Amino acid sequence: MRNGAALTEGAVISRLRWRCTRRAMLEMDLLLGRFLEEEFPALSLEEQKIFMELADREDAQLWPWVSGKEECADIRLFPVIQRLRRYGEKRGARADPASVSPSPARQP
Amino acid sequence: MNIPVFKFDAVIVGAGGSGLRSAIQLSEAGLKTAVLSKVFPTRSHTVAAQGGVAASLGNSDADHWHWHMYDTVKGSDWLGDQDAIEYMCRKAVEAVVDLEHYGMPFDRTENGKIYQRPFGGHMSNFGEKPVRRSCAAADRTGHAMLHAMYQRNVKANTQFFVEWMALDLIRDSEGVVVGVTALEMETGQVVIFHSRAVIFATGGSGRIFASSTNAFINTGDGLGMAARAGIPLEDMEFWQFHPTGVAGAGVLITEGVRGEGGVLRNSDHERFMERYAPNAKDLASRDVVSRAMTTEIKEGRGCGPNKDYVLLDITHLEPATIMKRLPGIREISMQFAGVDPIKEPIPVVPTCHYQMGGIPTNYAGHVVAPDASGRQAIIPGFYAAGECACASVHGANRLGTNSLLDLLVFGKSAGDSAVADVKAEAAHRDLPANAADYSLARLNAINTQKDGVSVFEARQAIARTMQDHAGVFRFADLLKKGVTQILEVEKQVRRLEIKDKSQIWNTARVEALETENLIEVAKASMISAEARKESRGAHVRDDAPDTPEFPNGRNDKEWLKHTLWYREGNRIAYKPVQMTPLTVDTIALKTRSY
Numbered sequence: 001m002r003n004g005a006a007l008t009e010g011a012v013i014s015r016l017r018w019r020c021t022r023r024a025m026l027e028m029d030l031l032l033g034r035f036l037e038e039e040f041p042a043l044s045l046e047e048q049k050i051f052m053e054l055a056d057r058e059d060a061q062l063w064p065w066v067s068g069k070e071e072c073a074d075i076r077l078f079p080v081i082q083r084l085r086r087y088g089e090k091r092g093a094r095a096d097p098a099s100v101s102p103s104p105a106r107q108p
Numbered sequence: 109m110n111i112p113v114f115k116f117d118a119v120i121v122g123a124g125g126s127g128l129r130s131a132i133q134l135s136e137a138g139l140k141t142a143v144l145s146k147v148f149p150t151r152s153h154t155v156a157a158q159g160g161v162a163a164s165l166g167n168s169d170a171d172h173w174h175w176h177m178y179d180t181v182k183g184s185d186w187l188g189d190q191d192a193i194e195y196m197c198r199k200a201v202e203a204v205v206d207l208e209h210y211g212m213p214f215d216r217t218e219n220g221k222i223y224q225r226p227f228g229g230h231m232s233n234f235g236e237k238p239v240r241r242s243c244a245a246a247d248r249t250g251h252a253m254l255h256a257m258y259q260r261n262v263k264a265n266t267q268f269f270v271e272w273m274a275l276d277l278i279r280d281s282e283g284v285v286v287g288v289t290a291l292e293m294e295t296g297q298v299v300i301f302h303s304r305a306v307i308f309a310t311g312g313s314g315r316i317f318a319s320s321t322n323a324f325i326n327t328g329d330g331l332g333m334a335a336r337a338g339i340p341l342e343d344m345e346f347w348q349f350h351p352t353g354v355a356g357a358g359v360l361i362t363e364g365v366r367g368e369g370g371v372l373r374n375s376d377h378e379r380f381m382e383r384y385a386p387n388a389k390d391l392a393s394r395d396v397v398s399r400a401m402t403t404e405i406k407e408g409r410g411c412g413p414n415k416d417y418v419l420l421d422i423t424h425l426e427p428a429t430i431m432k433r434l435p436g437i438r439e440i441s442m443q444f445a446g447v448d449p450i451k452e453p454i455p456v457v458p459t460c461h462y463q464m465g466g467i468p469t470n471y472a473g474h475v476v477a478p479d480a481s482g483r484q485a486i487i488p489g490f491y492a493a494g495e496c497a498c499a500s501v502h503g504a505n506r507l508g509t510n511s512l513l514d515l516l517v518f519g520k521s522a523g524d525s526a527v528a529d530v531k532a533e534a535a536h537r538d539l540p541a542n543a544a545d546y547s548l549a550r551l552n553a554i555n556t557q558k559d560g561v562s563v564f565e566a567r568q569a570i571a572r573t574m575q576d577h578a579g580v581f582r583f584a585d586l587l588k589k590g591v592t593q594i595l596e597v598e599k600q601v602r603r604l605e606i607k608d609k610s611q612i613w614n615t616a617r618v619e620a621l622e623t624e625n626l627i628e629v630a631k632a633s634m635i636s637a638e639a640r641k642e643s644r645g646a647h648v649r650d651d652a653p654d655t656p657e658f659p660n661g662r663n664d665k666e667w668l669k670h671t672l673w674y675r676e677g678n679r680i681a682y683k684p685v686q687m688t689p690l691t692v693d694t695i696a697l698k699t700r701s702y
Contacts, residue, residue: 007612014613018271018293022147022325024155024251027359029324030444058150060251067439088443 016052025059031066031088039087043080050080111289111300111544116142116267117530118305119288121274121330124152125250126494126515126522127309128257130473132210133523134305135264139530142301144272144290146325146618149258153311153323154515155251159227160244161207161512163200167217168224168240171232173197174692176241178234180510181695184503185645185662187343187670189686190694192471192499196510196517203516204243210256213245227508229702242509249512273618274329275547277306277337277490278539285489286537288333289547293618296611298551300544304536305489305526308334308467308475309519312495313629314347315567317460318575320358321350330496332625334467335632336546339477339487340672340681342498343465344629345637345647348506349580351397353459355417357444361437361456366390368433370422372401373453374409380418393702395580398458399648402581405457412455419453458580462506464646465636466498468672473497473522478672484683489537491526493518500670503685504645554620560605563619569597570623570630578637583650587638594627594634595678601627632673639680642667645700659699668697 007015020032032055040051054062054077064070065081066088072081118134120127123145134141145152164171177197181188204222208214215223224240232239245252261268275289278300287302313328314320331341352361366372371379371390384400385392392400401418410416422430422437427450430438441449469492470476470484479485494515501514577590601623606616643652643661652661669682687694 011610011613014615015294018613018615018618019147022151023323024151024153026156026321026323026357027440027444030357030359033324058251059155060248067436067443069436069439089439091446 016055019055023059025063027067028059028063031084034091035084035087038091039083047080047083050077053077054080054084111298113300113302113539114142115302115536116140117303118142118307118526119144119301119303120307120309121288122152122309122311122494122496123149123268124309124311124494124515125154125253125257125512126497126519127307128254128261129516129519130307130309130491130493130523130526131261131266132257132264133520133527135261135266137527137531139527140267142267142269142303143261144269144274144288144301146271146273146329148270149268150251150254152254153326154254154512156321156323157250157512158244158247160225160242160249160509161200161204161253161516162227162230162241162507162509163204163243163513164197164241165201165204165222165224165243167221169232171239171241173200175232175234175239176200176230177689177692178695179229179231180501180507181503182235182698182700183229183505183507183510184501185505185700186664186668186697187346187500187503187644187685189471189500190689191686192501194689194692195471195521196499196501196513199517199520200513203513203520206520207253207256207516210260212256213252214243215245229507230509253512273621274333275550275621277333278543279337280537280540283487284537285487286539287543289544291551291618291621293613293615296614296617298544298547300539302536302539304530304533305491307473307522307526308490308492308496309494309515310496312463313626314460314463316570316574316626316630316633317347317579318571319353319355319457320460321353321360322358322460327622327626328496328629329622329625330492331467331632332628334475334492335628335675338674338676339475339490340468340674341465341629341632342468342670342672343500343504343636344632344673345640345671346464346502346504346645347460347633348462348464348646349394349398349458350461351394351401351458352420352456354440354444355412355455355457358459359440359444360459361420361440361454365420365422365434365437368422368429369425370420372397372456373419373421374404375411375415376409378409380404380409395646395648398580401456401458402579406583417455417457420456421453422449423451423453462511463495464498464500464502464504464506465632465671466496467492468670469493469497469499469518469522471499471518471521472525473518474525478681478683488529491522493522504647550621550624551617554604554606554617555609557603557605560603561600563604563606563616563623566597566601566604566623567626569600570594570626573597574630574633578634580646581648581650582637587634590634591638594630598627598631628675631675631678635678635680636671636673640667640671662700664697
């Protein structure tokens with residue numbers, strides 16, 4: 001995947017949003033897209049980096065971690081995975097009509 | 109404006125299963141091949157296919173491609189073309205062996221052969237008894253398939269353009285396809301891909317419905333491009349639905365939940381399936397359950413503030429049973445419905461799952477459309493495969509595990525056809541003058557629109573209109589209203605406005621472009637559905653019920669034909685179903701019952 005070096009912060013977030021909402025599995029589109037809007041801004045810089053790294057991983061690996069089917073053994077990633085999982089359960093990533101549009105919060 | 113031109117022998121749009129399979133044929137034949145994809149290839153929606161791929165290997169039970177062919181024709185409710193179905197079922201074994209050679213980690217039997225599992229609708233001896241025919245790699249079949257084929261492409265020097273969006277087909281004055289325009293998301297740059305073959309492998313378009321199991325990426329980009337280039341879309345009224353998707357989210361709740369004792373309830377808390385299917389109740393077949401749910405909602409007994417879903421209730425089951433027998437369901441319900449199913453029922457609706465129609469092709473992967481004299485003619489330079497194409501092997505309803513088979517077999521045949529055609533031509537045909545003008549005008553309209561409609565509003569309008577008027581169970585009055593309404597929504601889509609005018613990673617612009625594709629699919633589906641006045645396969649109308657004269661509401665005298673929808677004037681035409689297979693006898697018309 002290309003990762004341009006000289007992107008502005010806005011472009012980096014835009015690209016991250018694309019990679020969070022155009023995934024292989026609908027479950028992950030919903031979960032990562034909503035998390036990005038609602039929780040990502042409040043993460044520490046280190047956690048934001050880890051989230052970006054997770055967003056570049058594949059759903060076949062991520063989904064078992066965030067759905068609790070498997071435990072993530074990487075202690076560096078684990079706290080953000082836990083946070084995603086708790087967020088999913090709390091928010092119920094959820095059942096509202098906005099789910100037909102990938103990124104409602106930033107629509108002009 | 110000076111638009112860069114990239115020259116390739118072949119350009120493939122889409123890097124899911126069919127795109128990657130085509131690319132292997134082209135690159136290994138030594139052709140300079142580009143694959144354009146909105147996402148990294150192994151993130152395509154093919155990943156979500158878990159059930160397996162059908163092939164009559166006969167490893168677990170005696171099996172034959174002819175039996176597989178029978179099941180597919182029957183599944184299609186006789187709308188599938190029997191030449192294409194024979195071709196696919198005969199090629200299935202080879203398709204699986206190819207994958208094996210690419211390193212696909214199929215599940216194995218003790219003696220090392222590919223293990224095969226049973227799947228609904230797979231029968232031996234022309235519908236007699238179930239047969240184990242599905243080849244899988246645990247529950248990651250699609251994922252493993254993509255990885256195996258991606259590696260093979262890397263080895264063959266396929267050139268990937270990742271995070272690019274194709275915009276429009278380029279056809280010359282004779283109608284020959286000579287390339288595509290595309291947008292690089294990272295730079296906002298529009299580029300012409302000048303090519304001797306263009307293969308569309310863009311997947312399904314299930315995002316036209318409010319409730320869909322499809323990932324957000326499935327916006328029908330190939331169908332939109334084909335329609336804008338004057339190519340008709342075939343059988344777009346046929347969409348496969350699953351009865352229990354989480355309302356609003358679309359995430360699937362497996363059939364197994366009802367198998368373990370889950371029941372469906374309406375707003376009166378009534379277990380309504382007892383009225384519709386007194387014996388099977390909640391375990392009745394998918395279409396019966398979906399139809400009952402739709403009727404409850406239509407008659408005002410839906411739940412929630414908009415009374416637009418019903419409830420799947422497992423609160424009467426022991427928590428220990430839920431945890432043991434239905435692992436993952438609690439997590440999915442909590443994450444996507446916001447309810448703990450041990451304490452509260454899950455809101456569900458019939459949910460769109462798979463698109464049977466698409467860009468019309470023959471079994472060699474060539475796109476075909478009627479010429480001036482009405483004859484089905486090949487569109488030179490243009491090929492399509494997988495869910496975006498209509499060969500037609502799924503007809504009115506797809507047999508389980510035939511979707512992965514479709515993309516392997518027709519991905520390969522489209523690739524082979526393109527190789528043969530490219531090698532037969534001495535050089536690239538000329539690009540027409542100003543080949544990118546049409547795409548640039550579309551982009552310009554989006555960039556400069558003032559006081560327009562937001563992408564969010566437009567998508568909502570498309571999805572609601574489709575869900576409310578052309579869902580799993582259809583009514584004449586709603587379809588009529590739906591046609592009027594979707595044409596109104598189209599006017600909104602013509603006025604899409606984005607606030608972000610930047611060039612670099614402007615995802616708002618890409619989403620606007622996707623929306624322009626979604627509306628073409630939505631119009632095609634609604635108008636084709638309104639026009640077909642029978643029930644067949646997944647297209648079930650209230651005014652075409654099951655009668656002795658027309659069992660299941662199917663009317664072969666008038667409707668044994670494929671629909672073709674043209675964007676220009678929303679014109680509908682029909683073409684005959686190919687009832688003659690390649691080498692065997694026709695599988696004669698029969699009532700479809702299981």
